[in-house]
Amino acid sequence: MEARILNTSLIAIGILESVESIIITERYDLPGDFEIYAKYDSYLYGLLLKDYYLIFPDTDNVMIIETREIKTDPEQGTRMVIGGRSFESSLDRRIILKQIIINGSLQTGVHDILNKNLVACEFPQRNFPNLTLVSSADPLVTSLGLVAQYYTENVLEVIQEICRQSHIGFKVTLNSSNVF
Numbered sequence: 001m002e003a004r005i006l007n008t009s010l011i012a013i014g015i016l017e018s019v020e021s022i023i024i025t026e027r028y029d030l031p032g033d034f035e036i037y038a039k040y041d042s043y044l045y046g047l048l049l050k051d052y053y054l055i056f057p058d059t060d061n062v063m064i065i066e067t068r069e070i071k072t073d074p075e076q077g078t079r080m081v082i083g084g085r086s087f088e089s090s091l092d093r094r095i096i097l098k099q100i101i102i103n104g105s106l107q108t109g110v111h112d113i114l115n116k117n118l119v120a121c122e123f124p125q126r127n128f129p130n131l132t133l134v135s136s137a138d139p140l141v142t143s144l145g146l147v148a149q150y151y152t153e154n155v156l157e158v159i160q161e162i163c164r165q166s167h168i169g170f171k172v173t174l175n176s177s178n179v180f
Contacts, residue, residue, distance in 0.1 A: 028169035091156035106144035
């Protein structure tokens with residue numbers, strides 16, 4: 001399996017191929033994760049930087065590199081271990097700064113949380129570039145309501161809990177125009 005390597009500007013800078021092992025775990029209501037084991041290659045290791053992205057052809061998940069490690073073993077030689085989580089984990093990097101009160105549509109409430117904390121924040125430096133929200137037309141989602149208020153909670157934890165209580169999942173994908 002190979003993967004495209006994208007920098008933080010979402011520009012493809014290389015291809016990851018010829019690895020010993022790739023483990024990808026996708027989840028329904030949590031960020032997925034991955035781990036890559038490969039023979040050490042200084043050029044490739046230089047491309048696999050923290051916060052860069054990996055796009056695997058067999059999944060529509062966008063993975064963020066979070067850990068890089070070089071291990072030396074007398075039997076297996078020098079290997080690199082690269083790990084991280086899917087883009088949904090980016091929600092873990094934000095807290096809800098201003099109180100949000102939701103009394104109505106679950107989908108509208110979730111969009112309000114994400115808009116105010118990741119897309120159109122009062123503080124522009126908190127915005128995630130290239131992130132847009134897409135509404136679901138699924139009646140199982142559009143029929144759900146939510147009555148809640150949030151303040152200073154972690155955005156990922158809030159979204160996970162809303163989804164678990166409503167028995168729905170969530171996912172962030174990257175389209176062909178490099179928009180999440």
